[in-house]
Amino acid sequence: MPDQKIMRLLIVNLHLDIGGVETLLVRLIPQLARRGVSVTLLLLQKKVNKEFYDSLITHCDVKFAADAFPFTKKHLQAFFGGQPDVAYFTINQAFVLGTWLLTRAGYSTKTVLGAYQTEIFCAEAKPWQYHRRLVQNAIRNRIPASSMIFGNTAGRDFHADKLKVSFNASPIVRLFVDIEKYKFIDRSQLPRIEIVSIGRISPYKTYNFTILPIVSRFVASGHSLKWHIYGDGEDYDKLRNTVDAMGLSDHVHLHGAMSYSRFQQVLDNAFLFVGSGTSLIEAAACGVPALTTIEYAEDAISYGFISEIQGFNLIEPGLDKKVFAIEEKILETLALDTESYTQLQHECYRKANSYSGDSVVDEYINVFHAARKTGTAVRLNSFQMMLYCASAALGYAMKKLGLHH
Template sequence: MILCLYALQNGGVETYYYRLASEYLKQKNEKITLILLNKSVNSEFYDKFTKVANICFYSEFLYGSNLSIPISIHALFPFKNKNKSLFGLLRGKSIAHVATGFEFVLIQKILCKYGLNIPITMGMYHIKEFSFKVPNKMPYFEKTNRTIFRELRRSRILFNDTVSMKFNNISPFNIDDSTVFPIGIDIKENSYNPSSFDNVISICSIGRLVRFKTYNLWMLNVIRELIDNGNKVNYHIYGYGELDNEIKNKIDDLGLNDSVFLMGEIDYSDFSKVVSKYNLFIGSGTALLESAACGVPSIIAIESIQEPYTYGYISDVPGISYNTDDMYKKVAVADIIESYCKLNDDGRKFLSSKNYIKAKEFSISNNIKEFDLLKNNDTYVGRYNYYIYLLSFNFILFASKFNMVDWYKSRYE
């Protein structure tokens, strides 16, 4: 199996790939190959990843591999002649997986150069990845991304069972013929013990502080409301990103310096140890599932909504869909937390057990079987020009950097 990542950081897709690689090695006694597009890596995570995967950089396939330039520009350089060691990392693999159209185009180019004919699957890790609005004329690279995504059919992977309906409502094409299975997580022993906590309810979030994860901001209002209503609560935020300063300023404005704390980034290997120290977790993506898999009652933070509402705990939703708006009836996040504050230890243990049982539906062991079923899919041959694609992509990056276009930076909001 071949995986491709733009950069190796502590994000949801990256940590999923790590779990996937670990489980693949466990089940098949074989390392996957991970191709990184960006040389900037989290060094601790990289060292850990090398134990379960063979890692190389896309730049190694190109002339000028020692240059420190963006991959979107470097990918325009000529390819080196076949390299025996790099070929060894690709040969014998039966499937590849990517998360974006950009990754797809670059990986397909490598496979073509090395004469390898294997199917490439593409996961939809954010509903707006192929549906965000582009004012005026859509650029060549984005038109190509959407064409690839549309034509992959069964090699297009959705990670919940309602995203196709939502996507179909905002996109000109239908994706009902996709493969659907949930992102897998490791299931650990439920060690949640409510009696070990003090009388202050501790809540945490773990994840990137990015704009579409709007709960990082509105949770501060929730904490203020809970405290004003006489509840003893605190909130610890783990992660890094563009919202850092905005969150700090809002903490000051709301007078929450004694109750809300920015804890910085944590190493992925410490996730279970950290999250298990808290009464409650609130978040989205795989972090939500992983906290529930530790037995921590986990409140769903619906992405991109501006008001503090939720579907409840992960155990409250049917099926494998929970992340996007307008799926189920919503309740106020403050009400959910206030109800938890009133529970005794037995009630909290029962809630922990419900979340833990729900998390088991997302076991990583099932994902390897799902990918195996896609190995015999037809290889997609795209009708696009690799170099025009890259020139188009670089033009938009340049224009976005100098504020000549504004839609690209805000495409996930």
């Protein structure tokens, strides 16, 4: 049992807009607060979903990195309001900036990393990419495996292979979803026209592009298929331009960012959901058959419906699972009779229910308490921070110029 001393937990994330990690934090933080954990959420960007923010401000102290300036020890100690016991980082930038700020404040806060995307901490690091090597060397040499949280075994194994580090001692804490807040709706009588996807339009979510030729073929064959995509991200403009160039603007509708409270509403006419992350689980909870995609895939492929997949590895590349063409699964769904479609709905719903439960929150708390006792306080000096910023800026500029980096 963890000791009963109140824990001061600092969570550092990129922003609080709609995304997989952000929805996890919106579920997790109130539960942590109810269990007596004092939570501060530090955001690197002032990019905030109002619903998310309003739901959190009564459960934690929300701070923005810009307010940490001028980065003096005195100011930072006032900014943090005392030394956090544990800092929980969800992305590279959060780890680097957060750790540097804590170092400047003179704190020895223990480090925990949460890896919820296939290569979040293990993307290829070329010799000049100091911004990646800094983080990866910290993982190899400073952060114990017990302080690395993975959402599933696939993510853990992928990081282990790329970083050449054993993460056998790393906790696997599955994602969790508030299944109870959604209403299961029988969709067997709906016209099978609308497909919906909800999530960030990011480079690793390649399905946003690889499914477009499938829609084009359906349209050419006379089918009135509509694909509604909700979300924004780095590739939003690129996707918009591709849809227009392919002449699909009447069939592929990009709605941009949506209010999260509308999640169930935008699925009202959906006969199929295609996507990744927790949105798959939430869609299935609403009664929409949820078809997985595979991160980074160059083709429109899937491991099937969530109900067809054993365990909690759903979207990672290279899994030892049967792979289907997404077009094949769409055709299969269109051909189902009413009884078979209803059965598919319920099978996906039952799978979604396996992501519910308070035990997940207890697992997080156990990891944080263990880190407070036996974890490591990583420190970064200003010279390292300067090199990190220069390397990251160079990588960003090369990407904008269309150069390989």
